[in-house]
Amino acid sequence: MSRSAMTKIKNSMKRRTDALSRDQIVEEAIDLLDQSGEAGLTFQALSKRLATGPGAIYWHIADKNDLLTAACDAIVARTMNETLAGGTPKENVRQLALGIFDAIDAHPWVGSALASIPGELPVVRILERIGQQMRALRVRDDALWPVTSAFLSYILGVGRQNGANAQLAREKGLDRSTVLSEVSTGWYQLDADEYPFARSIGAQFRAHDDRIDFLTGIDLILGGIDTM
Amino acid sequence: MSRSAMTKIKNSMKRRTDALSRDQIVEEAIDLLDQSGEAGLTFQALSKRLATGPGAIYWHIADKNDLLTAACDAIVARTMNETLAGGTPKENVRQLALGIFDAIDAHPWVGSALASIPGELPVVRILERIGQQMRALRVRDDALWPVTSAFLSYILGVGRQNGANAQLAREKGLDRSTVLSEVSTGWYQLDADEYPFARSIGAQFRAHDDRIDFLTGIDLILGGIDTM
DNA sequence: ACCTGAACACCGTTCAAGT
DNA sequence: ACCTGAACACCGTTCAAGT
Numbered sequence: 001m002s003r004s005a006m007t008k009i010k011n012s013m014k015r016r017t018d019a020l021s022r023d024q025i026v027e028e029a030i031d032l033l034d035q036s037g038e039a040g041l042t043f044q045a046l047s048k049r050l051a052t053g054p055g056a057i058y059w060h061i062a063d064k065n066d067l068l069t070a071a072c073d074a075i076v077a078r079t080m081n082e083t084l085a086g087g088t089p090k091e092n093v094r095q096l097a098l099g100i101f102d103a104i105d106a107h108p109w110v111g112s113a114l115a116s117i118p119g120e121l122p123v124v125r126i127l128e129r130i131g132q133q134m135r136a137l138r139v140r141d142d143a144l145w146p147v148t149s150a151f152l153s154y155i156l157g158v159g160r161q162n163g164a165n166a167q168l169a170r171e172k173g174l175d176r177s178t179v180l181s182e183v184s185t186g187w188y189q190l191d192a193d194e195y196p197f198a199r200s201i202g203a204q205f206r207a208h209d210d211r212i213d214f215l216t217g218i219d220l221i222l223g224g225i226d227t228m
Numbered sequence: 229m230s231r232s233a234m235t236k237i238k239n240s241m242k243r244r245t246d247a248l249s250r251d252q253i254v255e256e257a258i259d260l261l262d263q264s265g266e267a268g269l270t271f272q273a274l275s276k277r278l279a280t281g282p283g284a285i286y287w288h289i290a291d292k293n294d295l296l297t298a299a300c301d302a303i304v305a306r307t308m309n310e311t312l313a314g315g316t317p318k319e320n321v322r323q324l325a326l327g328i329f330d331a332i333d334a335h336p337w338v339g340s341a342l343a344s345i346p347g348e349l350p351v352v353r354i355l356e357r358i359g360q361q362m363r364a365l366r367v368r369d370d371a372l373w374p375v376t377s378a379f380l381s382y383i384l385g386v387g388r389q390n391g392a393n394a395q396l397a398r399e400k401g402l403d404r405s406t407v408l409s410e411v412s413t414g415w416y417q418l419d420a421d422e423y424p425f426a427r428s429i430g431a432q433f434r435a436h437d438d439r440i441d442f443l444t445g446i447d448l449i450l451g452g453i454d455t456m
Numbered sequence: 457a458c459c460t461g462a463a464c465a466c467c468g469t470t471c472a473a474g475t
Numbered sequence: 476a477c478c479t480g481a482a483c484a485c486c487g488t489t490c491a492a493g494t
Contacts, residue, residue: 042485042486043486052459054461054486054487055460055489055490063487115388124415124426127425132424145433145436146440146441147448148425149436149441150444154381154382154445157384157388161346168344183347194356196356196360198355201372201376204373212374217381217449220378221445223452223455224447227452227455228451271468271469272468282479284479292467292469
């Protein structure tokens, strides 16, 4: 925050005087992503904010993917620090899941970024936390990977989708309730014989709360573990 | 298939003689996506295959997103036709889920395409099929949406991730086992105190089967429904 | 060691001109 | 009604030249 304020002061000058740093670039990228979405992150716009040329960034960052991973990791790392694992294993899983959900809600671009960097640090941070709770739940050893992986897939899957929805709504300049009613209206106009469910679920869909539904899914999987 | 063969004959001629059609463009786009991945689908490459100019495509297709949605829907529609809902509700859900999984395995680009078009026809086809099975399972009325949504998120989440993995591996020119061992080696080099789980799960991760693990997740959610 | 900024390659989309 | 293909706007990345 204060770093971003400092940068704005610097922006009023033609050219920066101090040296660039990788962290500085990443922070400015996060700011830019939050303000103008994934499409808004260009090396041109970023270098202008940093009061330098686009080539300068490449001294500190390998390429755009590297930049996105780093930005993503900064958000995930912060989220992990904020959601400590101090409760029962199930409570910890819920807390972690909600933490990721809220982080993607606040930074929609994180959703899609996480999906394009499997196995890299940000994802491993989440995987680690889930896996530790599964151990604590005494999940059978040979089921540890599939169970942990199911949670990870679900959490990232929902996150990705919500992020995409939010970015889509922003691009079109629509708010959430407008999008919901547009979609459900579309469903209602589908063929009655082929799409009875989609037509009938419209009202529930229009009124649904993403965060609560997300938690329902987490609890379904947690419930499934008990019946294994 | 035979349509694609026909097109190849036409490609050897300088300029096409018959009229273009939306279906033709979509089929050729699928072919191109399968052969060269998401990055390979450009209007330049596509119009060359169709023996026409890039502008011609815009008479039949609104923009690239429209094209991707249409290609995606063609694959999903075929998949739905192939996996009929003739068993018990739980069997039907498993069958549908595996059908989508296999379709994305065969066409990795479908994974990411599905995520960027929420609420549109291809996704609704899947939603409808799941919802009908949830009805048959006698899921409480007010839980229909969250439960159906949880399945959808999980199925699309895993699909998206597998698609991304496959495309990533192809870009780097690596096969699956190489990627798996590279990732698990990376995990093993993490800090022992901070990442005990990631370090210990490497062997299981290297030997895991995505399709089986995916089904485990489906069964976890199905199991959770019984405990609701 | 680090930065500059013009230049390159590429891509989605448009549009005046054709048939 | 449908197609042509040059042109435009934009973007990631490179690199010779600077300090």
